[in-house]
Amino acid sequence: MDMEMIMRKFRDNAFGLLIVAICVIFAYKTYVKKEEGLKTLSGSADTEKKKNELLTEISTLEKKYSFFKDHVNAKAPATMITSLGNIAKDSSVKMTSIRPKAEEKAADYTRYPFELSVTGPDFHTIARFVSNLERAPEQYEIDSLDFSFDREGSNPTMTVRLTVSTILLN
Numbered sequence: 001m002d003m004e005m006i007m008r009k010f011r012d013n014a015f016g017l018l019i020v021a022i023c024v025i026f027a028y029k030t031y032v033k034k035e036e037g038l039k040t041l042s043g044s045a046d047t048e049k050k051k052n053e054l055l056t057e058i059s060t061l062e063k064k065y066s067f068f069k070d071h072v073n074a075k076a077p078a079t080m081i082t083s084l085g086n087i088a089k090d091s092s093v094k095m096t097s098i099r100p101k102a103e104e105k106a107a108d109y110t111r112y113p114f115e116l117s118v119t120g121p122d123f124h125t126i127a128r129f130v131s132n133l134e135r136a137p138e139q140y141e142i143d144s145l146d147f148s149f150d151r152e153g154s155n156p157t158m159t160v161r162l163t164v165s166t167i168l169l170n
Contacts, residue, residue: 069169080166083138084116091129093120101163105170113143113165119157126160133164140164 081098088095097117104111120126126147133140143163150157 080112080114080138083136084114084133084140084164087132087136088118088129091120091132092125093118093129096159107170109167109169111165111167113163116162116164117159118162119159121155121157123158126158129160130162138166140166 081100084098085095095116095118097115099115101113101115104113118126118129120129130142130145133142141164143165145160145162147158147160150159
């Protein structure tokens with residue numbers, strides 16, 4: 001009977017050990033799956049953090065673009081003719097003609113070109129006008145420049161024909 005009882009305890013213990021072993025294997029497999037899920041979530045969190053950083057940077061760049069757009073667009077095409085006349089006056093040259101050309105629209109900006117003709121007594125005066133034009137807050141760009149010098153008569157003059165343009169951001 002002792003032997004029979006020992007066998008029964010062994011069989012009960014073996015059955016219990018088998019159940020414990022199955023539970024350990026199940027727990028291990030569950031742990032491995034959950035750990036893989038955590039790694040995936042960790043990778044997703046890093047990706048989301050990078051996306052948030054990029055969105056913050058985009059927002060900052062949009063604010064800067066808006067500031068520069070407002071600065072560049074502070075001028076109105078109608079006031080540019082007056083501005084060009086004032087630059088000529090400040091540079092001691094005479095503006096003999098100014099003619100707006102057709103605006104050139106692009107996806108992000110509109111270019112407003114003007115044809116100008118100015119006269120001055122010498123090269124230095126004309127150079128001062130060009131320098132003042134390039135330094136103007138309205139941000140003009142000289143697209144073309146053609147000059148001639150008239151030595152006839154008592155007052156020699158230099159005549160310059162320019163195509164000047166400025167842009168407004170859309």
